[in-house]
Amino acid sequence: MKAQPESYSSLVDADQGIVSREVFVNQEVFEQEIARIFARAWLFVGHESLIPNPDDYFVSRMGMDSVILTRDRQGNIHVLLNSCMHRGMKLCRHDQGNARALTCPYHGWSYSTDGQLVETPGELVGVPGLATHYHGQLDKKAWGLVRCPNVVNYKGTIWASWDKEAPPFLDYLGDMKHYLDAALDHRDGREGGSEVFGGVQKWRVKCNWKFAPENFIGDMYHDISHRSVDLVGIGPSVGKGRRDASRRRMTIGFPGLGHGLLGQLPHTAEDDYVPLYTKHPEVEAYFREIHAARVRNLGDRMRVQTSVGTIFPNMSFHGRQPRTIAVFHPISPTEMEMWRFYLVDKDAPQAVKDATRHYYLRYSGPAGMTESDDLENWSYATEASKAPLARQYAYNYQMGLGHAQPIEGLRGAVQSGDVSEENQRIFYSRWADFMAGKSWADLIPG
Amino acid sequence: MDDTALKALLLHREVEDFLLMEADLLDDRRFADWLALCTDDIRYWMPMARNVQFNKTAQEYTREQMDTCWIDEGKETLTQRVKQLATGIHWAEEPQSRVSHLITNIRITEVTPDAAGNAAEVQVRSRFLVYRNRLHDEVDIYVGKRRDTLRKLDGAWKIARREIFLDQNVLLAKNITTFF
Numbered sequence: 001m002k003a004q005p006e007s008y009s010s011l012v013d014a015d016q017g018i019v020s021r022e023v024f025v026n027q028e029v030f031e032q033e034i035a036r037i038f039a040r041a042w043l044f045v046g047h048e049s050l051i052p053n054p055d056d057y058f059v060s061r062m063g064m065d066s067v068i069l070t071r072d073r074q075g076n077i078h079v080l081l082n083s084c085m086h087r088g089m090k091l092c093r094h095d096q097g098n099a100r101a102l103t104c105p106y107h108g109w110s111y112s113t114d115g116q117l118v119e120t121p122g123e124l125v126g127v128p129g130l131a132t133h134y135h136g137q138l139d140k141k142a143w144g145l146v147r148c149p150n151v152v153n154y155k156g157t158i159w160a161s162w163d164k165e166a167p168p169f170l171d172y173l174g175d176m177k178h179y180l181d182a183a184l185d186h187r188d189g190r191e192g193g194s195e196v197f198g199g200v201q202k203w204r205v206k207c208n209w210k211f212a213p214e215n216f217i218g219d220m221y222h223d224i225s226h227r228s229v230d231l232v233g234i235g236p237s238v239g240k241g242r243r244d245a246s247r248r249r250m251t252i253g254f255p256g257l258g259h260g261l262l263g264q265l266p267h268t269a270e271d272d273y274v275p276l277y278t279k280h281p282e283v284e285a286y287f288r289e290i291h292a293a294r295v296r297n298l299g300d301r302m303r304v305q306t307s308v309g310t311i312f313p314n315m316s317f318h319g320r321q322p323r324t325i326a327v328f329h330p331i332s333p334t335e336m337e338m339w340r341f342y343l344v345d346k347d348a349p350q351a352v353k354d355a356t357r358h359y360y361l362r363y364s365g366p367a368g369m370t371e372s373d374d375l376e377n378w379s380y381a382t383e384a385s386k387a388p389l390a391r392q393y394a395y396n397y398q399m400g401l402g403h404a405q406p407i408e409g410l411r412g413a414v415q416s417g418d419v420s421e422e423n424q425r426i427f428y429s430r431w432a433d434f435m436a437g438k439s440w441a442d443l444i445p446g
Numbered sequence: 447m448d449d450t451a452l453k454a455l456l457l458h459r460e461v462e463d464f465l466l467m468e469a470d471l472l473d474d475r476r477f478a479d480w481l482a483l484c485t486d487d488i489r490y491w492m493p494m495a496r497n498v499q500f501n502k503t504a505q506e507y508t509r510e511q512m513d514t515c516w517i518d519e520g521k522e523t524l525t526q527r528v529k530q531l532a533t534g535i536h537w538a539e540e541p542q543s544r545v546s547h548l549i550t551n552i553r554i555t556e557v558t559p560d561a562a563g564n565a566a567e568v569q570v571r572s573r574f575l576v577y578r579n580r581l582h583d584e585v586d587i588y589v590g591k592r593r594d595t596l597r598k599l600d601g602a603w604k605i606a607r608r609e610i611f612l613d614q615n616v617l618l619a620k621n622i623t624t625f626f
Contacts, residue, residue, distance in 0.1 A: 095496045095615070199494050199514035203617035228536035232529045337616060342514055354511065358518055362526070367492075367517045367622035369530055372538040375620045380581075 008032055009432035014425040017398035021391040023431070024208040024382060030333040037313050037434045038063025040163040042172045044315035044327055045069055045079055047341060048156045049195035050096065055113075058096045061329045061337070062160060067148065068092050068102065069158060070121070072113040078121040079148035079160045084109055085124065091145075095200075101125060102145070111145050122147045155184040155192040157325070167444045173311065175411045176259040178266070179252070182306040183319035186345050187290045189297035194343045196325070197357055201340040203366045207378035209314060209328040209336035210431070215374060216308050216316035216326065217260040218251045218423040221399065225377055229369045236321065236359050237278040242370050243321040243363070244276050246307050251400075251416045252407065253423040256445070258430025260423035261309025263319070266302050266409045270295045276321075283355040286348065302409065310423075312430050322360035334382050340365050397421045397428070454554075457565050461596065462552050464603045465572060469547035472625055477528040480625065484521055485597060485606045492517040492610040492626065507611065516612065516622060524625075531623075538623045543580040545624050549573070560598075567606070570594045574610075574626055578619070586619035588612060592626065 008029060011020040022029055043062050050058040051071040058069045059082060066082035068091065084091050084104040091102050091111070103110040103126065110126035112118050118125060122145035127138060150161040152169040157180075159169050170177065186193030215222065223230075226242060233240040246262075253260035273291045277283040306319030314328040323344070329337040342360050344353050364371045385391055400420030407413040416422035433443055447455075471480040484490070493507040493515045508515050519527070530536045551573040560566035576588040595607035610626045 094498055097499045097502065099499075197514045198512065199496070199508035201494065201514060201516070201617075202615070203620065205620040207620075225537065228530050228533040231533055231535075232526050234523070234526055340514075357514070358523075361515065361518055362523050365516070366617055366620065369527065372621040372623055373536065376538040379620055 008036075009436035011435075012428045012432040013394075014397075014429040014432070017396065017401045017421065017425060018394045019397055019428050020394050021385045023428070024210065024395075025333050025386045025391055027333055029435075030330065032435060034063050034330065036437055037431070038330065040161065040166065040434065041313050042150070042152075042159045042161045042166065042169050042311075043313075044311070044325065045151075045158045045160045047196045047325075048077065048153055048158060049346075050200075051077070053098065055098050055100055056096070057092060057099065057102070059092050059094065061327075062148070062162070063330060066090060067160075068145075070102075070113050072115055072121055074115040076115065076121070077151060077153055077158060078113055079151050079158070080111075080113075080122045081146035081148075083146075085143045085145065109143075118144075120144055120147065155181070156194060157184060163440075165440050167440055171444055172257070174254055174257045174259070175413055176254050176257060176261075176309070176311060178302075178304045178410070179261050179263055179306040179309050179319070180311065180317065182263070182304050183309075183317045183323060183325075183343065186347075187287070188293035188345075189303070193346055194323075195346045196341040196343055197353075201365045202337060204331070204335060204337055205375050205379060206335050207375075207382040208333060209330045210427075211378035211381060212326065212328040212336065212338065212374075213310040213312070213314055213316055214424050214427055215378070216318075217310035217427050218253070218262040218308070218420075220249075220251070220262060220419040221421070222374075222377075225373050226370050228373065232369070234359075234362055234369055236276065236280065236283075236355065244274070246305075246320065247271060247274075249307055250418060251420045251423055252410075252413055253404070253416070253426040254413050255404075255426050255429065256412045258312030258427055258433075259310060260426055262307045263309065264305040265407060265415060266304050268300045268302055270298065270303070277355060280351070280355045282349070282351045286352045310427065312427065313434075318364075322363045323356065324360055324364055326364075334386065397424045401425070457557065457568070458552075458554060461554055461568060461570055461603070464596065465549050465552060465570070465594075468605075469549050473546055475531075475542065477531055477625075481521075481524060481528050483603075483605055484524060485599065485604045486521050488519075488521050488524065488605055489607045490517065490519040490524060490605075490610075490625075491515060491608070492612065495612065495615050497615055516617070517610070527625075536623075538621055541581065543578045543623065545579075546577045547626075548575040548577070550575075565598065567595060567597045570596060576624060576626060578624060588614075588619065588622075588624075588626070590614075590626075 011023050045060045046069045054073045068080045068082045086109045089106040101110045101112045108128040112125045113121040124140040124143045148160045149164045152159045229242045235241045235243045276287045308318045310316045316326045318324050325341040327339045400416050404414035404416045404422045498505050553571050556569035557565045558567040572592045578586045590612040593609040596603045597606040
C-alpha cells in the first residue's frame with residue numbers, strides 16, 4: 001500500500017470500530033509516526049532516581065533517537081541528543097554513569113551541563129586543536145548538543161517533548177493525572193514518594209509497538225491469554241490467580257487525549273482493607289498499616305485506583321500489582337524495544353521491597369509468567385498481519401461501541417463498563433489526530 | 447597418577463556427567479525431573495548486564511536482592527514455572543519450543559569436603575549456549591556463563607545455587623521460557 005500523507009488518519013475509523021492493518025505493518029506509516037507522533041508528543045524518558053547525583057547520566061530513547069538524561073551540578077535535569085555535533089558519534093555508550101563533561105571518543109569534542117561553566121546545558125566546551133587547527137575560528141556556542149526544549153519532572157518521572165509548541169505536560173495529561181498519581185504517590189496517600197529499583201529491563205519484541213499500549217490501556221478481554229498463570233496461581237496471597245482481586249474495575253478513557261486505563265471511578269472513601277501479600281506476614285502487616293495511614297491522610301478527598309493504564313503514545317503503567325512503568329520504543333513497523341522499570345515506595349521496609357520485587361519480576365518482563373504469553377501473542381499477531389492478502393483486512397474494535405458514559409468529576413472522561421474496546425478506539429482516534437498533523441490548538445482545545 | 451589427582455579427575459567427571467544429564471532433562475522436556483535436581487533452598491538468579499564505564503565494572507551486573515534482574519527464583523516459584531509449562535495453555539510454549547542446551551568449559555573452582563574427606567559441595571563454573579527454535583522460523587540463541595553451587599544430598603548431586611550471566615545487554619529474545 002502507498003498511503004498518501006493526508007490519508008494516514010483515514011486508516012482509523014473509530015466510529016465503526018475499524019483499524020487498518022497498515023497501521024501495524026506499513027513502513028511509510030511507521031516513518032510518519034516517528035515524525036508526527038514521537039517528535040511532538042510528551043514521552044516518558046526516565047526516573048529521577050536513576051540520576052540521583054550531580055553529573056549522573058542515564059541513556060534513554062525518544063522514538064528512534066538515543067538521548068541522554070543528565071542531572072547538572074545545579075541539580076537541574078536535561079535531555080540531550082546522544083550524538084556528537086562533529087561527526088554524529090554516539091557520545092554516551094554506557095547505559096548510565098557519572099561524568100563532569102560528556103567527551104566524544106572520536107575526535108574529543110566535549111560538552112558540559114554545568115550551569116556555572118556554560119550558559120546552555122550541553123554547550124561545547126572542549127575542542128582539541130581549537131587554537132591551532134581551527135585557528136580559533138569555531139562558534140562553540142552554535143555547536144552545543146541538541147537539547148530537548150521541554151523537560152518535566154512529574155513526581156520523579158521525567159517527561160520530554162521535542163516540539164517547542166507543545167502544551168504544558170499537565171494539559172497533555174489532563175485528568176488522567178489522578179490515575180498516574182495513583183501509581184506514583186506513596187501507598188499511604190502522600191504525594192510522590194516512589195522510586196524505581198536499579199536496573200531497567202530492555203528487550204526486543206518482533207511486534208508493532210502499538211500492541212503494547214493498546215493492551216495496557218484496558219483490555220480485560222484478553223484474560224484468556226493468561227489462563228495458564230491463573231491456574232498455577234502466582235499471586236502474593238494464597239490461592240489461584242495471578243494477583244489479588246481488584247474491586248469495581250472499569251474501563252475508563254479520555255477521548256480527547258488518547259489516554260485510558262482499567263481502574264476505579266473517583267470515590268471519596270477508602271474501601272475496607274482486604275489482605276494483600278498474605279504469604280508474607282511482614283509485608284501484609286505493612287500494607288495493613290499503610291492502608292490505615294491512607295484513610296487518615298486522604299480523609300474524604302477524591303481518590304482513584306489504577307490497575308493498568310496507558311499515556312499516549314508509548315508509556316504504560318501498572319499501579320497496584322505489579323507496580324511498574326513500561327515504555328515501547330519503535331524500532332521498525334514490526335519490531336519494538338520494550339523497557340520496564342519497577343516502582344516501590346522509597347521508604348518501604350526492605351522486606352516489602354524484596355517481596356514486591358520478587359513478585360513483580362515473576363509477573364512481568366520477558367521472563368514474567370504473565371507477560372511472556374502477551375509477547376507471544378503480539379509477535380504472531382504482527383507476523384500474521386504482514387502478508388499482502390492478510391493486510392487488506394482491518395482489525396475489529398467494535399466491542400461496546402456506543403455504550404460509553406461520561407464520568408462525573410473527571411474532565412473529558414468516559415467509562416464503558418468492565419470489558420470494552422472503547423479505550424482502544426480512543427487510542428487510535430488520537431493516533432489518527434496526530435497522523436493528520438493537527439495543530440496543538442486542535443489537539444488540546446483550551 | 448597420585449590419589450589426589452585421580453580423585454579430582456573422578457570428581458570432575460562426576461560433576462560434568464551431572465550437568466550434562468541436567469541439560470538432557472531440560473531438552474527432553476522432563477521439567478518435573480529437572481526440578482527434583484534443585485535443593486529446597488535453591489537460589490536461581492539471572493542478573494542483567496549493563497554497559498558501564500571502564501572503572502565501574504563492579505556495577506556491570508545488577509545487584510542480587512537489591513536491583514531488578516531477568517529472573518530471581520526459589521524452589522516455590524521454579525515449581526510454579528514448571529506447573530505453568532505443564533498446563534498446555536502457556537502460549538509462549540504451546541506449541542513447545544525445540545531447545546538444546548550446550549554446556550561447556552566446566553571447571554570446579556572450589557571443593558568443600560565432608561567429615562570423611564569426600565566432596566560435599568562444589569563450586570562450578572561453566573558456559574552455556576542455549577538454542578531455542580520455535581514454530582516455523584523463530585530462533586533465539588542465549589549464550590553466557592554460569593556459576594553453580596552443587597551439594598551432595600543422600601549420595602546425589604543437587605543444584606543449591608545458580609547464577610546465570612547472559613552475554614546480552616538488551617535481551618535479543620522476546621521472552622525467556624526455558625531454564626538455564
